[in-house]
Amino acid sequence: MAPSGLKAVVGEKILNGVIKSVKKDGEWKVLIVDHMGMRILSSCCKMSDILAMGVTIVEDIDKRRERICSLEAIYFIAPVQKSVRALINDFKDVGFTYKAAHIFFTEPCPDELFTEIGRSRVAKVAKTLKEVNIAFLPCESQVFSLDDPTSLYSFYGLKPNENKDKMIENLAEQIATLCDTLKEYPAVRYRKGPEENARLAEEVYRRLTAHKADNPSMGEGPDKARTQLLIVDRGFDPISPILHELTFQAMAYDLLDIKQDIYMYQTTGIGDSKEREVLLNEDDDLWVQLRHMHIADVTKKVTELLRTFCESKRMCTDNANIKDLSQMLKKMPQYQKDLSMYSTHLHLAEACMKKFKASLDKLCEVEQDLVMGATPDGEPLKDAMKSIVPVLLNNELEAYDKIRIILLYIFHKKKGITEENLAKLIQHANIQAESNIITNLENLGCNIIAGGRNAGKTLPERKERTGSTYDLSRWTPIIKDVMENVIDDKLDKQQWPFIADPAPINTTQTAVSARFGHWHKNKSPPEYRTGPRLIIFVIGGVAHSEMRSAYEVTRATDGKWEVLIGSSHVLTPTSFLNDLKTLDQVPNPDC
Amino acid sequence: MLERLQTISEDHEDEELEFNGPEYDADKVTLSQQAVIFENSSAIDEVLKEAQFIRKEISLLQLEVERMCMQNERFGTSVRRLTLLKKDCDSIAKGVQQRAEALYVRLQDLGKMSSQLEEKEGPNSAVSRIARTQYDTLTHAFRAVMSDYSKAEEKQKNTCRTRIQRQASIMGTDITDEQLDVLVDKGGEGWAELSQSLQPQAARTCRMAFCEIKSRHEQLVELEARLKEVHELFLQMAVLVEEQGSLLNNIEVHMHRTQEHVDQINDHIKKAVQYKKKNPFLQCCPCLPLVSMLTPLYGSK
DSSP: OOOOTHHHHHHHIIIIIIIGGGOOTTOOEEEEEOHHHHHHHHHHOBHHHHHHTTEEEEEETTSOOOOBTTSEEEEEEOSSHHHHHHHHHHTTSSSOSBSOEEEEESSOOOHHHHHHHHTSTHHHHEEEEEEOOOOSEEEETTEEEOOOTTHHHHHHSSSOOTTHHHHHHHHHHHHHHHHHHTTOOOEEEEOSSSHHHHHHHHHHHHHHHHHHHHOTTTTOSTTGGGOEEEEEEGGGOOSTTTSOOOBHHHHHHHHSOOBTTEEEEEEEOSSSEEEEEEEOSTTOHHHHHHTTSBHHHHHHHHHHHHHHHHHHTTOOOSSOOHHHHHHHHHHOGGGHHHHHHHHHHHHHHHHHHHHIIIIIHHHHHHHHHHHHTBOTTSOBOOOHHHHHHHHHHOTTSOHHHHHHHHHHHHHHTSSOBOHHHHHHHHHHHTOGGGTHHHHHGGGGTOOOBTTSTTTTOOOOOOOOOOSOOOGGGOOOOHHHHHHHHHHTTOSOTTTSOBSSOOOOOOOSOOOOOSSSSOGGGGTSOTTOOOSOEEEEEEETOBOHHHHHHHHHHHHHTTTSSEEEEEESSBOOHHHHHHHHHGGGSOOOTTO | OHHHHHHHHHHHHHHHHHHHOSOOOGGGOOOOHHHHHTTTHHHHHHHHHHHHHHHHHHHHHHHHHHHHHHHHHHHHHOOSSHHHHHHHHHHHHHHHHHHHHHHHHHHHHHHHHHHHHHHHHOTTSHHHHHHHHHHHHHHHHHHHHHHHHHHHHHHHHHHHHHHHHHHHHHTTOOOOHHHHHHHHHTTHHHHHHHHHHHTTTTTTTTHHHHHHHHHHHHHHHHHHHHHHHHHHHHHHHHHHHHHHOTTTTBHHHHHHTOOOOOOHHHHHHHHHHHHHHHOHHHHHOSOOHHHHHHHHHHHTO
């Protein structure tokens, strides 16, 4: 199944709008990217895609490169000084590095840099020069990232980014390119409270208006006037990024060491046992099916699917399990792709369960009681301290797990806890070295120390949710309530003000014929999705459970709305705690 | 935007001329770029030509596989002229197989070329990386086509099987999956067994069904034989995939494996060209070709 949503939109825009647009039959080209260009490209295109469009080699603009003068070059770079200088350098000396240049910037190029290029010899060899307006990464079909893991520090650190204005402008521009790519002109809203939310929202509005002037088709279409863009801060829901989640994707990224979406495991294939590296992304159909499922259902589902697969291919095995897979592979190597897929997910699920059973089952019970304020039977939690002390005293648990429990206890207390109580807890847990993680959360506006600087701030009231869930998965991210409220038009305008009054919504429905006028629906480009979108940007990082909520809410509207969520980067509990740790440190002057 | 850039460029040139006056302008001299730079282009051209040929062959193979699918559809759903249709199916499928095998050999040759280039020019040189990338993506594309072929043959197999079982049950005999397996494995003998078990029952009235079963049984036997032949090819490809690793197609991983270009030889030639430019003899006496020829020789040591 081809990727849909954001990945498809951006992939199509790059493959057709950039690479194919300069393709000439019989001629190959060199593609040169800087860091941002490479990240964007890699997130939605594969080597085979770009080779099919006439690119024969991909180079890094920041590395010294060999001259290839018989080929023309496509530059896909951000309009920043470093990349522009490198571009100019390629054509500075007498011998040009490439035959000609086709330049594509990820966002609008500032005037000074543009003039610099104009005055250089690049102007003579440039055959194309465009701004494509893609300055974000499409991580998933409904999740985007701005690829900046330092963002939490930039906003909430001890010495927050001195160029905070410039940083907010850059962020706003990136978010505006997202809307531009999707042809949306949303009404911008922000959570009232932290001043960064309002500033970012204003700047986004300014940039959006500038983009709309160049691209009037943004926001046009039936129902598009209802599209909204929400700016929210991480401190709004500090629970979701630290809670132990038991859905496949969230759990795997939390418990296992998965970097850059690459999962490594040991397995036997046709050859001997060796380490396999697998990319967990939407090209893997099975991953898309399983990633939001509860772990208890995952192993069941994969085994069932594998059995059906084996039966349909008439491979006689009694139990289709991991060990038999290499046998099957030898007998029917043409199914290598499918068999590897099953193997990967069986291993992944097994690895998660192993870690869970080792130490986490008791922990998750306590966590869920704390965040729900009640036991699975509905009994309100009476003595929270009693339930967390055995966890804190357990020497087999890691420091970060203990910190997570302490934080969840503090949030359960709603008004924060006293300094002495905090000190006691830290002592029980023996985590003095990491204790600043807890207090640093105050920088995000969370109420940690009772009567401290965030006194009076509380987490929002929650919706009542009925419906059966697993006992260890009762928590829903707070953002899900917000998503549902926006869609029902019930989101409080005082707490979530608009930057500009939204356009009046045309409530009269134009008559739509059932027979005629739908011919275009099969052929419309991927970004032209009728129906409004809700785009949410979280300052400081987005958690996997919140990403999952976007899909769940979208599905619940039966496709009428599409919810997109994103941030500067995607969090895992460990990375979030690591980020928090640095908040009270002075930035390294050398960086 | 390009026009804007070019306007700036022209304005800038006019400015420069005003300030500097007519001088020896590096831009205006078309130097002997040929001698200095086109060292890698013929090797690259060769690789690209071969890659383009293989790429075209793969798309032709894809078309043949699609043709095979369509023909299979017709064979699968029709009730008349089965022998004729079967012959067409078989010939297309055999054609696909032969083409695939020839293409695989050519691909392997490209792989060898790529390894040789890596040894000769180093794995980091542009031409080796171009060759390696082309080889990797072409293998990927070839595998995809072969996967489609395999799926088509599987589908055909299943269609034949269900048809046989259905026709047999119409004639009054039920054949289970396992029995059918055995009958197919036995080939011609299997047909003899099958026809005997069917014969006594209303063979005359169900002549058509009888003929169909015969035809499809033959088809199955041939299919199985073809699949056995191509099994070795699939096995080799699977081994290759395991060795290459599944991250091959990922752009970021691909780029991290590339290192900085160590540009020793070219640096010297650059310097030589600069010396030539600054050569006082050239500037006042352009008719001294001898001197200009000697300088690069000294520079490249």
